[in-house]
Amino acid sequence: xxxxxxxxxxxxxxxxxxxxxxxxxxxxxxxxxxxxxxxxxxxxxxxxxxxxxxxxxxxxxxxxxxxxxxxxxxxxxxxxxxxxxxxxxxxxxxxxxxxxxxxxxxxxxxxxxxxxxxxxxxxxxxxxxxxxxxxxxxxxxxxxxxxxxxxxxxxxxxxxxxxxxxxxxxxxxxxxxxxxxxxxxxxxxxxxxxxxxxxxxxxxxxxxxxxxxxxxxxxxxxxxxxxxxxxxxxxxxxxxxxxxxxxxxxxxxxxxxxxxx
Amino acid sequence: xxxxxxxxxxxxxxxxxxxxxxxxxxxxxxxxxxxxxxxxxxxxxxxxxxxxxxxxxxxxxxxxxxxxxxxxxxxxxxxxxxxxxxxxxxxxxxxxxxxxxxxxxxxxxxxxxxxxxxxxxxxxxxxxxxxxxxxxxxxxxxxxxxxxxxxxxxxxxxxxxxxxxxxxxxxxxxxxxxxxxxxxxxxxxxxxxxxxxxxxxxxxxxxxxxxxxxxxxxxxxxxxxxxxxxxxxxxxxxxxxxxxxxxxxxxxxxxxxxxxxxxxxxxxxxxxxxxxxxxxxxxxxxxxxxxxxxxxxxxxxxxxxxxxxxx
Ligand SMILES: Cc1cc2nc3c(=O)[nH]c(=O)nc-3n(C[C@H](O)[C@H](O)[C@H](O)COP(=O)(O)OP(=O)(O)OC[C@H]3O[C@@H](n4cnc5c(N)ncnc54)[C@H](O)[C@@H]3O)c2cc1C
Ligand SMILES: Cc1cc2nc3c(=O)[nH]c(=O)nc-3n(C[C@H](O)[C@H](O)[C@H](O)COP(=O)(O)O)c2cc1C
Ligand code: FES
Numbered sequence: 001x002x003x004x005x006x007x008x009x010x011x012x013x014x015x016x017x018x019x020x021x022x023x024x025x026x027x028x029x030x031x032x033x034x035x036x037x038x039x040x041x042x043x044x045x046x047x048x049x050x051x052x053x054x055x056x057x058x059x060x061x062x063x064x065x066x067x068x069x070x071x072x073x074x075x076x077x078x079x080x081x082x083x084x085x086x087x088x089x090x091x092x093x094x095x096x097x098x099x100x101x102x103x104x105x106x107x108x109x110x111x112x113x114x115x116x117x118x119x120x121x122x123x124x125x126x127x128x129x130x131x132x133x134x135x136x137x138x139x140x141x142x143x144x145x146x147x148x149x150x151x152x153x154x155x156x157x158x159x160x161x162x163x164x165x166x167x168x169x170x171x172x173x174x175x176x177x178x179x180x181x182x183x184x185x186x187x188x189x190x191x192x193x194x195x196x197x198x199x200x201x202x203x204x205x206x207x208x209x210x211x212x213x214x215x216x217x218x219x220x221x222x223x224x225x226x227x228x229x230x231x232x233x234x235x236x237x238x239x240x241x242x243x244x245x246x247x248x249x250x251x252x253x254x255x256x257x258x259x260x261x
Numbered sequence: 262x263x264x265x266x267x268x269x270x271x272x273x274x275x276x277x278x279x280x281x282x283x284x285x286x287x288x289x290x291x292x293x294x295x296x297x298x299x300x301x302x303x304x305x306x307x308x309x310x311x312x313x314x315x316x317x318x319x320x321x322x323x324x325x326x327x328x329x330x331x332x333x334x335x336x337x338x339x340x341x342x343x344x345x346x347x348x349x350x351x352x353x354x355x356x357x358x359x360x361x362x363x364x365x366x367x368x369x370x371x372x373x374x375x376x377x378x379x380x381x382x383x384x385x386x387x388x389x390x391x392x393x394x395x396x397x398x399x400x401x402x403x404x405x406x407x408x409x410x411x412x413x414x415x416x417x418x419x420x421x422x423x424x425x426x427x428x429x430x431x432x433x434x435x436x437x438x439x440x441x442x443x444x445x446x447x448x449x450x451x452x453x454x455x456x457x458x459x460x461x462x463x464x465x466x467x468x469x470x471x472x473x474x475x476x477x478x479x480x481x482x483x484x485x486x487x488x489x490x491x492x493x494x495x496x497x498x499x500x501x502x503x504x505x506x507x508x509x510x511x512x513x514x515x516x517x518x519x520x521x522x523x524x525x526x527x528x529x530x531x532x533x534x535x536x537x538x539x540x541x542x543x544x545x546x547x548x549x550x551x552x553x554x555x556x557x558x559x560x561x562x563x564x565x566x567x568x569x570x571x572x
Contacts, residue, residue: 003303054333076330109364220569221329228296229295229540231345233328233330234330243328
């Protein structure tokens with residue numbers, strides 16, 4: 001397990017939609033050992049104000065050539081707002097790659113289910129799937145502007161299906177409808193990988209379980225360290241015996257392990 | 262930092278004594294913020310530190326509080342981990358063997374719900390090789406006394422100290438809670454009950470409310486506040502306790518930079534512990550010994566103890 005805490009040079013900060021940004025930094029060491037589903041902790045402030053005090057966790061969205069890694073993030077509060085103000089040429093401290101990512105299961109169709117910014121942890125995975133002809137990507141969002149990076153996925157598979165609540169892109173409706181349509185067509189074994197809002201992942205898991213399809217979920221939790229030091233990132237286990245720790249045992253879990261409530 | 266040129270160069274000695282325990286420098290990692298040590302592998306060179314204090318252990322494993330367990334506040338962190346830990350036996354079996362290889366002093370932090378539990382744990386640890394001292398977290402509810410924390414009741418704090426001292430020959434550090442009216446009263450009691458040293462402060466009781474969801478930010482409602490926000494209070498309490506007892510005091514609370522650490526050493530602390538800062542930047546503590554040394558050299562101060570201000 002190699003992790004690095006490095007001062008990284010910002011090479012790109014692009015606003016893709018109203019509150020969605022793509023941040024690219026130069027971090028060769030992290031790039032080299034990054035696996036799909038892993039994340040980094042970013043020091044968002046550019047001074048010693050210690051406000052906000054904690055770093056912010058972001059999934060590794062892309063790894064580029066020449067040691068670059070990118071993060072796809074949404075401005076939701078103070079930390080992500082400060083992050084969006086950081087400019088190319090500045091230095092940002094990045095700790096990663098952290099956590100246990102997706103376990104790649106080959107030899108069967110892979111169904112990736114992303115809700116909104118949940119797609120941020122799925123692109124690397126889509127790239128590493130060895131049989132692109134058996135890669136199915138389903139993406140759902142409130143509207144088109146929530147998912148501005150669709151082309152990144154359409155390049156990788158012919159089976160990309162999009163659904164939005166307002167119908168501004170793809171079908172109109174919610175992601176579970178897409179998943180239902182897809183599962184109906186699938187006859188052999190498959191593997192579902194999902195990341196998105198809790199309620200969506202819960203619904204995806206229930207549909208998967210009904211058909212006995214294994215399902216890996218990428219969870220979020222409030223984090224202080226991201227490295228297993230504080231035990232703050234707890235999520236209840238399915239057998240109600242204690243807790244999973246999202247930063248260390250996750251963020252990706254077999255959905256069966258999680259107590260969905 | 263002041264940077265005066267002196268004609269006679271001194272070679273500062275950073276080593277310190279806490280009872281019979283000798284540390285190569287006065288910088289330690291605080292319990293609950295450095296896991297069981299190995300989580301920091303590759304991110305911090307433990308060998309550069311004076312010591313590491315393991316996550317608080319109980320007699321049986323504890324699963325801790327439900328989430329959310331963390332809330333960020335201005336310059337501070339609220340936590341209600343609920344003392345989740347793997348228990349003393351699993352620690353001895355699975356963690357201790359690797360920890361014996363590190364070139365820094367290993368201190369084990371214990372917590373209990375009765376005087377007997379503290380006694381049992383201290384006795385158990387006393388048999389194990391590689392442990393150099395025991396730190397006793399007395400910020401836990403005393404089940405037999407209706408759940409009042411040992412650390413807020415001077416008599417109960419003294420009983421725990423007595424029991425642990427009886428159970429072990431290792432140096433015993435009693436870690437005080439700041440959630441009391443007069444910190445010196447508890448400090449005096451544990452000192453006269455035989456504590457070899459006192460460490461303070463543990464977290465300050467606090468809370469935050471999520472106004473969007475209209476509920477307390479922590480599932481447990483209350484949590485412990487740590488980080489830079491608590492430093493002035495911690496420093497004041499260290500100053501008071503240093504002047505109330507004659508055993509060594511270890512300062513804890515909001516330390517990030519060498520300057521922060523120097524403030525505590527000037528207040529009279531013999532050593533310092535780094536907590537929340539390690540969560541934010543794992544390598545924080547590594548830079549402190551050199552920073553302290555630079556200051557001592559620039560100011561012609563030979564020993565850590567000479568940093569202490571008069572009065
Ligand atoms: C392992 C992991 C990976 C993550 N990867 C990504 C990623 O790739 N891209 C990304 O945009 N985010 C990601 N997140 C979420 C991201 O860390 C948070 O959105 C961020 O920390 C919020 O910080 P803030 O200071 O801006 O908001 P805060 O001030 O902390 O929160 C502001 C408000 O936003 C709410 N909020 C917090 N998180 C979210 C969220 N995820 N979505 C909606 N509302 C939220 C809070 O409840 C609060 O009301 C990830 C989280 C984890 C744990
Ligand atoms: C997440 C977290 C967990 C902690 N767990 C323990 C613990 O198990 N035992 C203990 O004695 N103190 C524990 N503490 C208290 C710290 O050791 C320290 O006393 C306190 O955080 C103040 O120092 P700081 O401001 O440098 O963090 C914990 C603190 C934090 C933030
Ligand atoms: S965030 Fe600290 S242990 Fe997971």
